[in-house]
Amino acid sequence: MIDIVKTFGFVPGRRTFCALFTRMHFNINGQPVGEKKVTRLMQELNLFPNLRHKDAYKGQATYNHPYYNVNDYVKRYFRQDPRKVILTDITYISYNGNKNISYLCVFKDAFTNEILGWHISKRMDVTLVERAYCMMMDLHEKEIEKACKYMKENGKKPYVYIHSDNGSQYLSTEFREILEDDGFIQSVSRRGNSLDNAPMESFFWKNEIYSK
Template sequence: MLCRTLEVTRAAYYQFTSREPTANQTKQIQITQAIREVRKKKHHDAYGSPGMHRELLERGIQCCRNTVAKFMRKAGIKANRRSNFRISTSDSNHDQPIAANLLRQNFSTASINQVWLTDITYVPLAGGKFTYLCAFIDLHSRKVVGWKTSRNIDSELAVAALRQAVALRSPGAGLIVHSDRGCQYASEHFRNSLAQNGFIQSMRRRGNCYDNAPMESFFKSYKTEEANEKYETHEHATRDASNYIEQFYNSVRRHSSLNFQSPIDFERQLQTPILVGDS
């Protein structure tokens, strides 16, 4: 009936159905299948065509970024961009000292342990409660160098995360620590901790999130790729934050600002000695 309707012979129809796929069709099938496999991995569904392209290259699949974008569109695959409820965790209505903005949106650095960024975000829990996550990021490598969670959003949370970062990185005096104007960072407790280590404090302007854009970008990735649902308990939220930061963000997640390397791979490359005769 189909052949009669389309006015083709049965022989032509069977020849069509038994025809081998072309080279382009085979390539499209291969790339699309690889894209689906990458997306099945935890946290990888937020990758757009640039990150997906680098993942495929690492798997030995030679293709260009535009090809990946085209095949993703044909397959109806796009980066997951979940929306999240947002509350403010920054209370700048206080009478504590405010540090000058030393960065002024200049996020270029020459080495690690030159500038650290920090901020606090919330993680929703069941029953309308929250866990608060404070993190410190090295601006040069985008690596999370220290973090802590707490049921309370106070200076102790910020100081605890700072202590962890110092213990793991052992930075020298003169390190700039950049944050918002929140009371946690303006507190005497936090300022004394910076002074004891010889660190220099910097704060963004009031209400200008672009002054701490790389830090905001980390929290956006965290909320999109991990903390997109309410956790039952504080312990559950803390465990998943640890898994995300240590097992994915620092060691696996590709950053466009690092030439699509992970922070750990980027820092490892910085530490690789240049051999005589290398160009």
């Protein structure tokens, strides 16, 4: 549900959640998710339906301005070489009987499966992403530079992709400028295509980070 909120940029109502779960073939213990179950989950996660919020860019919805038009350069070709495709995503961790939620942002090397940087926060905003990114750069900047140098020495155009879904945090002007200044190429999954960032999303599931 948190991923749906992140993608849409607002909290849908219970009927919209149900329709999306049906479209995604999502179920719990083999059973379809009904409106009563969705209502209970929304209460546990403190999610309240609201209209999609506007941003300062010509009053358009967050995911509907020119900065949303980022290409999917990776095209599911994840395992290219170390430090060439870096995946990132945000998930939530619930605790205290699902009464409290924190958000986790992770940057992961798609080739080595190594976690390069991460950060946990009470707020799912661009600062969460930036701090996880800063950890990655503090720990692995020289390795990334070395990978680019190796490509250049072998007659290839240096590149490193930072690949994410189309959450507003990743499409923010602030974060995109950071990537551009550091020489990264931003790649974004197509809307409604979770497989475009499957290795990152599956990491959360395999490690049971999503609460049940």
